[in-house]
Amino acid sequence: MHQHTYIYTHIIHTYIHTHIRTYIHTHIRTYIHTHIRTYIHTYIFFPNIEDRLKLRINPTPNFTAIVTGHGNIKTYLHKFKIIENPTCPCNKEDQTVDHTIYSCKLHEQERDRMKASIIKPEHWPVSKHKLVQKYYNNFKQFTDNIVLNKE
Numbered sequence: 001m002h003q004h005t006y007i008y009t010h011i012i013h014t015y016i017h018t019h020i021r022t023y024i025h026t027h028i029r030t031y032i033h034t035h036i037r038t039y040i041h042t043y044i045f046f047p048n049i050e051d052r053l054k055l056r057i058n059p060t061p062n063f064t065a066i067v068t069g070h071g072n073i074k075t076y077l078h079k080f081k082i083i084e085n086p087t088c089p090c091n092k093e094d095q096t097v098d099h100t101i102y103s104c105k106l107h108e109q110e111r112d113r114m115k116a117s118i119i120k121p122e123h124w125p126v127s128k129h130k131l132v133q134k135y136y137n138n139f140k141q142f143t144d145n146i147v148l149n150k151e
């Protein structure tokens with residue numbers, strides 16, 4: 001009886017040990033990896049947490065996709081094998097956050113409107129950090145008015 005209990009405990013112990021290790025290796029590492037990438041991406045927009053807290057952010061799907069790099073952005077959807085082709089609807093380049101903000105022809109009109117309101121004291125391209133910090137309203141309007149990908 002005692003021996004049985006010992007073996008049983010040992011089996012459970014080994015089972016838990018192996019499975020927790022596997023779990024850590026697959027799930028947690030993937031989770032951390034994904035979140036660090038999101039964090040790094042978002043960090044470009046918000047280098048310090050105080051700035052981020054000062055802004056009263058009212059996130060919309062496009063704004064969130066652009067600031068986090070996660071969402072309806074083709075390079076993101078492609079990376080997670082949701083779509084086969086990361087090419088932007090403009091057919092010039094892959095649809096990345098930078099392409100969307102700074103170069104996509106499809107968003108030229110909205111970009112020009114944003115630039116017109118901020119270009120006087122600045123030289124374009126204005127950094128992503130500045131776009132969010134100093135020109136939040138203009139940038140937010142830009143992200144809300146562009147059509148990223150028709151779903």
Ligand SMILES: [Zn+2]
Nearest residue numbers: 088090104105
């Ligand atoms: Zn494009």
